[in-house]
Amino acid sequence: MDETTFAVLGTGGIGRRALEVSQHKDGVTPVAACDRNGVAVDFDGLDVDELLAATEGNIDSGPNDDDVAADGGAATGDGSTTTDDGETTVDSSGVKQHGEQRGVVASAQARPSDDPIQDVIDAGDGIDAVLLALPNYEHDFIPRTADRFVEGGYSGVLIDVLKRSRVIDMLEDRSDDLEAAGITFICGAGATPGFLTGAAALAAQSFVEVESVDIWWGVGLKSGYEDNRGTVREDIAHLPEYDLETARELSDEEIEEIVDDHDGVIEFEDMEHADDVLLERAGICDAADVTVGGILDVRSDEKPTTTTVSVTGTTFDGERATNTFELGDETSMEANVNGPALGYLKAGVRRNRAGEYGVFGPAELMPGF
Numbered sequence: 001m002d003e004t005t006f007a008v009l010g011t012g013g014i015g016r017r018a019l020e021v022s023q024h025k026d027g028v029t030p031v032a033a034c035d036r037n038g039v040a041v042d043f044d045g046l047d048v049d050e051l052l053a054a055t056e057g058n059i060d061s062g063p064n065d066d067d068v069a070a071d072g073g074a075a076t077g078d079g080s081t082t083t084d085d086g087e088t089t090v091d092s093s094g095v096k097q098h099g100e101q102r103g104v105v106a107s108a109q110a111r112p113s114d115d116p117i118q119d120v121i122d123a124g125d126g127i128d129a130v131l132l133a134l135p136n137y138e139h140d141f142i143p144r145t146a147d148r149f150v151e152g153g154y155s156g157v158l159i160d161v162l163k164r165s166r167v168i169d170m171l172e173d174r175s176d177d178l179e180a181a182g183i184t185f186i187c188g189a190g191a192t193p194g195f196l197t198g199a200a201a202l203a204a205q206s207f208v209e210v211e212s213v214d215i216w217w218g219v220g221l222k223s224g225y226e227d228n229r230g231t232v233r234e235d236i237a238h239l240p241e242y243d244l245e246t247a248r249e250l251s252d253e254e255i256e257e258i259v260d261d262h263d264g265v266i267e268f269e270d271m272e273h274a275d276d277v278l279l280e281r282a283g284i285c286d287a288a289d290v291t292v293g294g295i296l297d298v299r300s301d302e303k304p305t306t307t308t309v310s311v312t313g314t315t316f317d318g319e320r321a322t323n324t325f326e327l328g329d330e331t332s333m334e335a336n337v338n339g340p341a342l343g344y345l346k347a348g349v350r351r352n353r354a355g356e357y358g359v360f361g362p363a364e365l366m367p368g369f
Contacts, residue, residue, distance in 0.1 A: 004349045005043070006129040007032035007120050009145070011055055011104055012230055014161060014190075015133035017334040018341060019048045025342050027368075032123055034116035038105035041119070043126045047109060054107040117145065121152035128352075129157035129345045139244065143170040146178065146185060155182035157348035161190030161341055163234070164244070165287070168277045168361075175359045184352040185359045189344035190337040191307075192217055192292065193274040194362050196325070200275070200309050201284050201363035203323035207313025210285040211320075214312075215275055217294035218305035219333050231333075232259070235296050238271045264299035282363035303329045307336075343367025 004027055008015045011033055022028050030048060032041045040046060104110040113119050120130065130149070132142055142160050149158060158178075171187050178185050188194055192215055200213045221231070229252070236258060237247035250258075259266070271294070276287035297304040307327040314320050327336065346368030351360070 002027075004028045004128045004346055005031045005126060006131060006345060007034070007123075007127045008131050008133050009034055009117060009120065010133035011035045011051075012133065013334075014337060014341075015131070016052055016055070017338045018131055018133060019046070020052060021334070021338040022342060023048055025339075025346075028342055028346065032120050032127060033104060033110075034113070034120055035103040036116065037112060038103055038110045039113045039116040039119045040104055040107055040110035041123050042109060043123075051104070051107045051109060055103055117148060118152065121149055121154055124149075124152065124154040124156065127156060128349050129159060130154075131341060131345060132158060132160040132162075134160075139164060139167055140170060142167060143174060146171065146174055146183075149183065150174075150177050150181045153181075157184045157186070157345065157352050159186045159189050159341065159345050159348055161194065161337060162188055163190075163193065163273050165272050165274045165277045168274050168281070171359050172281075179358040182352075182357050184348045184357050186344050186348045186365075187359060187361060188274040188278050189341050189362050189367075191333070191340060193278050194337070194344070195340035195367060196307070196309050196327075197275045197278050197362045198366070199325040200279060200290075200311050201282055203309065203311040203325055204284045204313060206315060206321070206323055207311070208316045210289065210311060210313040212310075212312045213275070213279060213285055213290045214310045215273070215290070215292045215294075215308075216305065216310075217292075217307040218297075218303035218329075219294065220297045220300045220303045221333070229255075232296070232298060235266065235268065238268050239266070259298050264297060265304055266296045266298070267293070268296070269293040278361035278363055281361055284363060340367055343369060 006028060008018055008030060015033065019030050019033065022030050029045045031043050031045060032039065033046060033051060034040070040051060105112050120127070132145060134141065142162055146158060168187060171185060188197065196215055200215070204210050233247055233250070233255060236242055236250070236255060237244045271292045273292040275292055276290035279285055279290055280287040295304040306329055309325040310322050312320070312322040344362060344367045347365050350368065351365065
C-alpha cells in the first residue's frame with residue numbers, strides 16, 4: 001500500500017496518542033494537526049516528538065465557544081480564560097493550559113489560526129485522511145464538521161472515534177452528500193465502538209441467528225482524573241443521572257466528588273454506545289440486542305475487569321452457543337483506541353482509492369495493520 005498522509009483534528013488525549021502511535025505504524029505519516037486556536041502543517045511529515053513535547057500539559061481543546069469569558073477575561077475559545085498577567089486557568093471543561101502559547105501554537109511548527117479546521121480543509125490535496133479526535137463535543141459537532149469538508153471540496157477519508165448512537169443517524173443523513181464529494185467516512189472506529197464492534201461481527205459468523213451481543217469493558221487510568229479529564233467527563237455522561245449536556249456543565253470539583261462517591265471506581269450499564277446501531281446497519285443483529293457496559297477505575301493502572309465481547313446465537317444445525325473475544329489486560333486504553341483508529345484509517349484510504357465513498361462502520365471492513 002502506498003504511503004498515507006493524515007491530519008488530526010484535536011490534540012487532546014486521543015489526538016496526541018494517535019500522533020504518537022503513528023510513529024509505530026507502517027505507511028502512515030502525520031502531516032497536519034490542529035486545535036481550536038492553531039494549526040501545524042508539513043507535507044514532509046510533522047516532527048511528532050517536538051509537537052508533543054511543546055504541548056505537554058498545555059492542551060488547547062474544549063467545548064466552549066463563548067466569545068467573551070464570564071469574568072470579563074479574553075476567551076481562548078476552549079473554555080478557559082486568559083487573565084491580565086497572561087496566566088491561563090482551567091475551567092469546568094477540563095482544559096489544561098498555561099502561558100500565552102496555548103496548545104499547538106506552542107510548537108515551532110505551528111501558527112495561530114482563526115479557523116484551523118478550514119486551514120486543514122484548504123490543505124486537503126495533500127491529506128489522504130483526517131482523524132476527528134474530538135469525541136467530547138455536542139452531538140452534532142462531528143456531522144457539522146463533515147459538512148464543512150464537503151462544502152470545502154475535500155475528497156478523501158474522514159474517520160472518528162465517536163461513541164454515541166444518535167450521531168450515526170446524523171451521518172447517515174449525509175451519506176449521499178459524502179458519496180458525491182468522494183469522501184469515505186468511517187464512524188466509531190476506536191475500541192468500543194470500533195474494533196470490538198468488528199470482533200462481534202466476526203464472532204457472529206458462526207451463527208445463522210444472533211440472540212445477543214454483550215460488550216463489557218474495563219479501563220484503568222493510572223494518571224487519574226487530572227490527566228484524563230475529557231475521558232472521565234464523557235464517561236460520567238453515561239451515568240443515569242447525567243447526559244452529555246449536563247456532564248459538560250459539571251465543575252472539576254463536582255466530577256471529583258462523583259469519583260469520590262464511587263471510591264474511584266465507576267460502573268456503567270446500558271450505555272448509549274454506537275455499537276448497537278453499527279452492528280444493526282451491518283446486518284448482524286437488531287440494535288436492541290446489543291448491550292454495552294464497563295468499569296472505570298480512575299485511581300489504578302490495572303484494569304478493574306477484563307474487556308470482553310460475547311456473542312450468543314444459534315448455529316445452522318440448531319445449537320445455541322456463545323463466542324467470546326477477550327482483550328489482554330496488559331493492553332492500554334491508548335493502544336486499544338488509537339491502534340484501531342489508525343488501522344481503520346488505512347482501510348478507509350484503500351476503500352477511497354478504490355472509489356468506494358459514503359459512510360461505513362467498523363463492522364463492515366477490516367482495519368489495516
